[in-house]
Amino acid sequence: MPGVVNVSVVVPTYKEAANLGQLTKRLFAALKKAGMDDVELLIVDDNSPDDTSKVCKVLKEEGYNIRLIVRTKERGLSSAVLRGFDDGFGSHLICMDADLQHPPETVPDMIKALRTPGIDFTLGTRYGDAGGVSEGWPLHRRIISGGARMLARPLSPLSDPMTGFFGITRATYESAKPVVSPIGYKIALELYVKSKISPRQLKEVSFVFGTREEGESKLTGKVMIHYIKHLYQLYLFKYMPALVFLVLVVLALLSFAFTTFIA
Secondary structure, three states: OOOOOOEEEEEEEOOOHHHHHHHHHHHHHHHHHOOOOOEEEEEEEOOOOOOHHHHHHHHHHOOOOEEEEEOOOOOOHHHHHHHHHHHOOOOEEEEOOOOOOOOHHHHHHHHHHHOOOOOOEEEEEOOOOOOEEOOOOOHHHHHHHHHHHHHHHHHOOOOOOOOOOEEEEHHHHHHHHHHOOOOOOOHHHHHHHHHOOOHHHEEEEEOEEOOOOOOOOOOOHHHHHHHHHHHHHHHHHHHHHHHHHHHHHHHHHHHHHHHHHHO
16 A cells, blocks of 8 residues: 655646556656655546546556546646646655656656755756757757747746756645646746746756657647747736836836926
8 A cells, every 4th residue: 555645746648548557667666766655646637538547547456656637627738737736645746748758767866856955846857967859859849949948038047948847845836826827838837937936946857858659749839829828928927027116117207307397
């Protein structure tokens, strides 16, 4: 029987049944090697028309500490992650994709980083010293990723703001939750900006981004449009107070100049 859970690994899914077996077995093998037996795997599925439920049931029967939440009324990656964080038992929360592009073997390093004193947010990055992308990653995806990364750079010090591989302490998550929006797919960027934590509370972990072996990519034109809308909202959130202050200063100076001129 599973013991005390201190870490919840949340994986949002839609039609990812073909990847779940390998993901689960590789993840718990890596955790066992690292001596981590206090981790649960929480699958949040958007009512996939495949064998996701059956696969999770078999894995559960094999002894893996895995839980499945099936959503029938909600849709969307970000809201699925938030649901998983809400329902997870851990005080430390990790999010990763199901398609194996985020290597399960890196999860113990993410957990260690998040458990470092003073760290409240950890980010899996392709742009660290040991990071990168697999040779099979198409050129157009590299170009899209690079452009999206540049657009987000003014919002945070994250070296890879596009990643969905990240961790956050529950206390930090709970503090940000009242203002978090589930729009779009870049929930890591959303949570980092909305939590207002400092760069000193961030620790990045390098990984090599793999290629999808099973299932279909979720990157579509609609996703990119949602990303632009998401960035717009985040820029307003971060810079609107400063803009309002600047406008008030300008108005005050104009008012002072006007009254001085009249006098």
